[in-house]
Amino acid sequence: MFVSDFDIRISDFAVQCSGAIQIVENLMEPRGILYLSNEDVKRVLDLGRAIEITEQALRDHSEGRVIWSTPEDLAIKPEQGWQSWVTGCALSTEPVAGFRIRSIKAAGGSRDVSRAPRGPRRILILSDREGGEIRAIMDEDWCHAVRTAAAATVAMRLLARKNAAILAMLGSGDTARAVAPVMAQAFALKEIRVTSRTTESRQSYARELGAAYNLNIRPVNSTEEALNGADLVVSATTASAPFVKDHWLAAGVTVYSIGKHQEMESDVYKNADKFVVDSWVHCRNKSDMRRMFQEKFLSEKDLYAELPELLSGKKPARQSERERIFIRAIGLVNQDVALANHIYHSAAAKRVGTVLPF
Numbered sequence: 001m002f003v004s005d006f007d008i009r010i011s012d013f014a015v016q017c018s019g020a021i022q023i024v025e026n027l028m029e030p031r032g033i034l035y036l037s038n039e040d041v042k043r044v045l046d047l048g049r050a051i052e053i054t055e056q057a058l059r060d061h062s063e064g065r066v067i068w069s070t071p072e073d074l075a076i077k078p079e080q081g082w083q084s085w086v087t088g089c090a091l092s093t094e095p096v097a098g099f100r101i102r103s104i105k106a107a108g109g110s111r112d113v114s115r116a117p118r119g120p121r122r123i124l125i126l127s128d129r130e131g132g133e134i135r136a137i138m139d140e141d142w143c144h145a146v147r148t149a150a151a152a153t154v155a156m157r158l159l160a161r162k163n164a165a166i167l168a169m170l171g172s173g174d175t176a177r178a179v180a181p182v183m184a185q186a187f188a189l190k191e192i193r194v195t196s197r198t199t200e201s202r203q204s205y206a207r208e209l210g211a212a213y214n215l216n217i218r219p220v221n222s223t224e225e226a227l228n229g230a231d232l233v234v235s236a237t238t239a240s241a242p243f244v245k246d247h248w249l250a251a252g253v254t255v256y257s258i259g260k261h262q263e264m265e266s267d268v269y270k271n272a273d274k275f276v277v278d279s280w281v282h283c284r285n286k287s288d289m290r291r292m293f294q295e296k297f298l299s300e301k302d303l304y305a306e307l308p309e310l311l312s313g314k315k316p317a318r319q320s321e322r323e324r325i326f327i328r329a330i331g332l333v334n335q336d337v338a339l340a341n342h343i344y345h346s347a348a349a350k351r352v353g354t355v356l357p358f
Contacts, residue, residue, distance in 0.1 A: 029135075029348055032358035036138035036343065038120070040353045044346040045146060045339075048185045053342055054150035055311070057335040061279060062308030065092040066334040069099070080106050087333045091341070095129040098337035100140060108238030108260055109173070124340045136344040137356075140336070145178035147339050148331055151278065152179060152234050152256045153186050158310050158317045159276070159325045160254045164231035165190040170223060170244070171237040172196035172205040175258065179234050181213045192217040193226040196237075224248050232256075235263045246271055251322040258329050262288035266297060272326035274304040274318075283330045 060066055069088040076084040083106055088099035102122035104110050110121050120139040127134050156164070167189055169176050173196075180192050192215055196202040202219035210217040220226045227233060227248045233255040235244065246267035249255060255272075257263050269275060269292065277283040280303065284290065292298040305315045307327070318325065347353045 030355045033134050033356040034136045034344065034348060034353045035356055036136065036347055036353040038139040038141045040347060041138055041142050041343055044350060044352055045143065045343055046346075047146060047150075047182050049342065050146050050150040050339055051153050051182065051185060053339050054147055054335045055154045057332065057338040058151070058154060058278065058308055059311060060091070060093055060338075061332055061334055062306070062312070066090070067092060067097075078106060082106070089334045089337055090129060091334060091337060094338075094341055096126055096135075096337065096341045097129050098124055098126045098333075098340055100124050100144075100333055100336055102140070104260075108240060111173070124336060126337070126340055126344055136340070136347075136353075138340060138343065140340075141174060142178070143340055143343060144336060145174045146182060147335050148175045148236070148258055149178040149182035149234075150339075151329060151331060151335060152258065153183050154311075155256055155276070155278070155307055155327050155329070156183065156232055156254055157186050158307070159274070159327065160187070160232055161252050161318060161321045161323075164254070166230045167192045167232045167234065168226040168230035169194040169205075170196075170226065170233065170235040170263070171259075172201045173236065173238070175236040176234075177205065177209060179236065180209050180215055180217065183232070183234070184213060184215060187232070190216065193220050193230065194218070195220050195223055195226040227253075235259055237263055239263055242266070244268065249324055251324060254318075254325045254327070256327045256329060258331065260287075264326070266292060268326055269298055269328070270302065271324070273320075273323040274325045275302055276305050276307060276310070276325065276327045277303065278307050278327070278329045279332060280306050282332065283328055286328070286330055289328065 067090040072087065074086040082103045085102050085104060086099055090097035122140040122144065124138050124140045125134060126136040164187055167183055169179055169192055172194055183189065194202045194205050194217060206217040206219045209215060223244055230253060233253060235257045237259045239259060240261050242262050242265040244264045246265055249268065309315045310317045
């Protein structure tokens with residue numbers, strides 16, 4: 001076969017281009033560990049993209065594309081003070097593994113008003129499964145709050161009634177502060193009503209988030225007032241006892257509960273037209289679910305579906321505008337790792353963060 005000088009030059013050029021591309025890709029991946037502060041994460045995390053990543057992670061979990069840590073949770077749990085938790089997994093779809101390390105008060109919550117924080121109380125560590133290197137450490141406050149809000153939004157897009165426009169936000173903490181702007185990516189929200197334990201917390205929530213995201217947020221004095229006429233309800237509190245009455249939830253409402261402890265009275269679980277969870281194998285171990293099963297108040301027969309069954313079309317989602325739908329969620333660490341992996345690559349490409357030397 002005759003090979004001309006021109007062919008050789010083209011071949012050399014292609015090799016050089018390929019090498020240049022690889023060099024650029026390597027430059028985008030910092031040598032050492034990339035540390036991302038909470039402000040760094042906020043600079044690169046796109047809220048709309050977070051919803052899509054979280055939805056795909058839910059599908060991946062359902063279809064077995066996650067390698068879970070063994071045991072799934074490692075915890076130091078004194079009865080008082082701060083508890084320490086570690087949860088992790090690897091993604092089969094990407095060469096990445098991650099661990100969440102977080103401190104939570106035994107009584108609930110991750111804030112201490114008695115003193116200013118001296119560092120993050122929750123971080124996420126990413127490692128490269130191909131080379132085994134630790135690639136990133138990031139403050140997880142905003143990342144985890146957005147992931148939780150994105151998971152709620154995925155569920156609401158599936159199950160909310162048409163033209164849902166009024167959101168009741170129960171709680172005003174870190175997660176709640178992400179819910180309003182993330183939900184606004186998927187719904188044309190006419191009004192957000194927020195209620196919380198203190199007047200100051202709900203007023204600052206309404207004032208600060210309303211201004212930051214151009215949202216109509218109204219603080220209200222009671223849960224019942226927030227729920228009256230609401231299409232969507234997201235409850236993200238540290239309440240230690242149920243505070244939402246079944247008869248406060250009108251026909252057609254969709255409720256998403258993410259609190260550590262039981263937030264809805266038990267009748268809500270039983271009387272919902274559809275009772276849905278994000279993951280049965282994980283959610284059944286939540287304290288409220290476990291107790292109701294032990295008391296034989298609930299059984300697996302009361303469960304309508306897992307969210308992935310609705311995403312895949314195996315079961316129909318909402319079938320009537322009057323259905324009351326209740327979603328109890330635990331949140332899945334593969335969603336956190338998938339979102340953190342996206343944040344890492346975005347930050348590396350934009351040269352955001354601090355590279356810790358190797």
